Amino acid sequence: MVTIVLLAVLVLSGCTDGGGASDPATESVAPKDPLTIETSVDDGASSVPVDTVVTVDGFDGQLSDVTLASQDGKSTVAGDIRGVRWTAEEFLEPGTPYVLTAVGTGDDGKKVTSTTRFTTRALTLDEQTYPAVAPLQGETVGVGMPVIVSFDLPVKDRAAFEKRMKVTAEPATVGGWYWLSDNTAHWRPKSFWKPGTKVSVDLALNSVPAGGGVYGQQDQHVKFTVGRSVVSVVDTKRHQMTVKIDGKVRRTIPVSTGDASHRSRNGTKIIMEKHESIDMDAATTGVDSDDPGYYNLTGVKYAMRVTNSGEFLHAAPWSVASQGNANVSHGCVGMSTANAGWLFSKSKRGDVVRYVGSPRRLEPANGWTDWNVSWGDWLEGSALQGDADAA
CATH class of the missing domain: 2.60.40.3710 (Immunoglobulin-like)
Structure with a gap:
């Protein structure tokens, strides 16, 4: 009876040892993988399109640094690593040899460096x-x-x-x-x-x-x-220009604008150019030298262009008698040399000149006509x- 009991215990012990957890000291450990680096451009590629967005992927590990630069080192392409991928933030220069270098560490703890060389397509x-x-x-x-x-x-x-x-x-x-x-x-x-x-x-x-x-x-x-704000209003009917600086009227200037055959254009214009002295040839506005309205003036002072077609604000000492009471110009705003010099000294590109009172409208794109377009x-x-x- 005793012998049977002991045998049963031994049998049970044998079953327990065979089916229990393995000893950690003797358990085998699976090897970790090395980093694999893949680039979107093949090594040695030529004629790569300039609008290529270069990417680098790192598998079984982590990318730590990626650089993309021209072979001569004069230019680099910025990029950003997010997750397992580096993505270039810029396109490429034409006809340029590039070197793409990626560095990272694999799951196995070993450092890996990958170098890819390629050349972009040349553009004329x-x-x-x-x-x-x-x-x-x-x-x-x-x-x-x-x-x-x-x-x-x-x-x-x-x-x-x-x-x-x-x-x-x-x-x-x-x-x-x-x-x-x-x-x-x-x-x-x-x-x-x-x-x-x-x-x-x-x-x-x-x-x-x-x-x-x-x-x-x-x-x-x-x-x-x-x-500062410099906004002027040219009233072609009243023959005067009111100049506001930072919202305050600084000067009201007698002027002469375009005559009945050469009306100055209504609308909001922008000063495009400034010239202390300029030659004005009517031929540049399409007027033939045989035309009765032809003119060729040299050394016109304090001229500021407001249209492509040839309208300026400028000194016109020859029309002082008409300034403030008659329109006798070929479309420009003429004023005394003193007033023109003062305005010139206060003005810059981008200042606003609004024309009112004329039956002639300013054509689209005849100068910087942006403010004549509704929002x-x-x-x-x-x-x-x-x-x-x-x-």
């Missing part, structure tokens, strides 16, 4: 459109100044470009883009700038597809400041259809 100047910006870097402008971007080749994909064209301001200012053509876009505030506003224009257009096999040639970054119509001129931003 006929395949690149250059963005020129006004105002100029560091310029102080008037409260009516628009941001003007001019392209030397047409932009067919306006929306793709506009998404990368940013205007920011301090204080924040509501405004929007308006495309006059495939070659020109303007940004203006909903109402005149507040004096003292600091404005930044950032065009991230380098290598952005413009359509038709054309790409953006360059980014642009321009900062400018809005100066609703202005928003419709955006390639993004009415998206207004607080700059």
